[in-house]
Amino acid sequence: MLTAERTASGAEMPDRIADDLVHTITEMGHHDVLPRGACIEALRMVQERYGWICDRHLKQVADILGMSLADIDGVATYFNLLFRKPVGKNVIMLCDSVSCWVMGVDGVREKLCRKLGVSMGQTTQDGEFTLLPIVCLGHCDHAPAMMIGKDLYGPVRPEDIDAIIDERRGAAS
Numbered sequence: 001m002l003t004a005e006r007t008a009s010g011a012e013m014p015d016r017i018a019d020d021l022v023h024t025i026t027e028m029g030h031h032d033v034l035p036r037g038a039c040i041e042a043l044r045m046v047q048e049r050y051g052w053i054c055d056r057h058l059k060q061v062a063d064i065l066g067m068s069l070a071d072i073d074g075v076a077t078y079f080n081l082l083f084r085k086p087v088g089k090n091v092i093m094l095c096d097s098v099s100c101w102v103m104g105v106d107g108v109r110e111k112l113c114r115k116l117g118v119s120m121g122q123t124t125q126d127g128e129f130t131l132l133p134i135v136c137l138g139h140c141d142h143a144p145a146m147m148i149g150k151d152l153y154g155p156v157r158p159e160d161i162d163a164i165i166d167e168r169r170g171a172a173s
């Protein structure tokens with residue numbers, strides 16, 4: 001039996017993106033000379049609405065912007081802030097670039113994995129958190145750094161993790 005795809009908030013993923021998004025993306029396509037210029041923002045908007053970008057929505061955005069599926073998939077896959085697989089309500093992006101490594105991100109990663117009961121790249125059983133690596137967040141002077149949703153944290157120490165995760169879990173419920 002096929003399991004229905006879910007948005008990040010747990011709702012059933014709609015077959016098609018909402019009409020208001022279709023309208024906005026269509027308008028963006030008219031104003032951008034190159035569809036590639038519009039597609040990153042269009043995909044970001046779809047992701048903001050549904051949590052991640054499923055195959056059906058990717059195809060729909062490609063059709064609206066007159067792009068090939070291969071072309072838009074290449075863009076979506078290249079940018080690691082665009083999610084092509086289901087994610088939890090909170091996406092934790094942990095920087096694994098050099099400044100954060102030097103400043104002790106390994107200990108933060110271990111504590112995060114232990115606290116959440118997941119490995120890097122996985123989502124918690126309750127669907128609350130997805131833990132992903134990311135290249136430099138541009139927050140190197142506050143290394144080790146991580147981002148949850150749109151919020152930057154740093155410098156983060158292993159002993160900070162319990163409070164940060166508990167606070168995010170409380171805020172999401």
Ligand code: FES
Pocket residue numbers: 095096097098099100101135136137138139140143144145
């Ligand atoms: S190296 Fe981690 S934020 Fe730049």
